[in-house]
Ligand SMILES: Nc1ncnc2c1ncn2[C@@H]1O[C@H](COP(=O)(O)OP(=O)(O)OP(=O)(O)O)[C@@H](O)[C@H]1O
């Protein structure tokens with residue numbers, strides 16, 4: 188089951204440049220929250236604050252809190268946080284030297300799971316969940332980089348799901364995919380919310396409209412507006428949101 | 438509309454192209470000459486005895502067997518010393534060092550890389566040779582290791598930099614610790630590149646002569662231990678090439694061709710390892 192997540196007053200910096208300004212956002216359990224906004228407005232930075240990836244960049248720092256259920260993620264061990272909050276990146280990044288199987292099992296092995304049957308069971312389960320099992324079951328030992336990019340991205344999703352996270356962060360997961368792979372991925376995202384809390388960064392407004400329950404609009408590191416997706420797209424309360432959605436330049 | 442000066446621009450373009458080609462030809466010519474010369478002069482001496490016999494006075498059939506073994510021994514020893522140091526420093530530089538340290542370290546490595554090899558020999562002479570009270574295989578190996586380390590640091594860092602950042606991010610996002618990320622995900626992806634780096638460093642060390650002059654010194658007999666002076670191919674070549682005897686001079690060419698062949702094979706191997714990856 189997913190757990191609700193809340194970001195409270197996040198300020199994020201790269202060296203001395205402030206990227207996010209006092210962003211607070213609630214992300215509901217078992218729902219898809221979409222984050223939209225122009226390039227460079229801080230969407231990825233925000234997402235990376237949620238699983239403490241932000242602090243892995245040299246010179247990056249942040250203030251504020253992220254709460255999952257009732258746990259303060261910034262009071263936890265960062266490594267532990269990343270096992271609870273999974274992430275898929277904008278470009279498929281399977282581990283280049285590992286097979287399909289080993290890619291999916293990587294996170295499990297990092298967690299000390301060694302029993303072969305348990306690994307096989309979990310790998311099969313998440314590959315089925317990401318609609319990959321039938322496509323790859325005969326070549327699990329082949330290098331993952333030989334898959335098509337759509338398959339690679341679903342593999343990366345499976346890899347994240349294998350750890351049974353509570354939250355799945357998706358940073359423009361379809362940005363390098365062709366339309367049919369994109370559609371397939373969107374269907375998967377719809378299904379994900381049965382089990383997880385999903386946060387989706389996207390440039391594609393139609394995509395947000397199709398899959399998200401809640402949408403948040405970012406501009407220049409500020410959260411401008413958040414609400415039910417249908418409201419944001421049909422009746423935004425801020426003119427800057429309206430300008431962005433209708434494609435008007437401010 | 439007529440473009441003014443178009444003809445002139447085209448002409449300049451062509452002239453520049455010819456100039457570049459000329460410079461390239463000028464650069465390649467000496468290399469070609471070395472290859473041809475070494476082959477023509479060296480091949481006649483390729484006999485079994487050359488590889489199995491000790492150096493002998495003029496008139497007696499001799500070879501460079503001990504020098505070949507000596508070179509392999511010194512370079513092997515040097516690699517065993519330099520590889521862990523160079524590769525680990527390269528890993529630290531690429532994966533761990535804070536930006537400011539990295540910049541300083543990189544600068545130092547560049548200086549180290551530029552230290553004249555004769556100076557390296559002097560340094561090792563002043564420390565190792567004097568304190569061990571004699572020339573030795575150890576001294577030779579240490580001076581070669583000193584020359585290999587900066588090469589290894591540079592190539593290791595470069596090879597690791599070629600592993601995309603998204604591989605590291607992927608591992609970190611799965612809950613790998615920074616050290617797990619480096620050792621379980623980044624290094625395995627860079628293995629072939631790292632081996633290439635070691636091979637290239639070995640190739641460079643094999644041809645070094647200056648630092649061996651007053652460390653390994655040379656030896657006319659088979660090696661009996663690491664603490665005595667040791668023969669090396671470049672030293673033997675130097676000795677024979679500068680001798681007044683045509684027989685020795687011919688052997689120097691054969692020795693040079695042997696050395697050249699080993700280096701070419703090593704480079705070909707390195708190239709083969711990283712083919713299609715844009716690594717070397
Ligand atoms: N590692 C970094 N170091 C310094 N500045 C960075 C770094 N990463 C991002 N930035 C800057 O932070 C700002 C926000 O970047 P971020 O990647 O969060 O934007 P984004 O909304 O995800 O953009 P996009 O839609 O292009 O992915 C940008 O101005 C960017 O240049």
Ligand SMILES: [Mg+2]
Pocket residue numbers: 230231232358
């Ligand atoms: Mg982004």
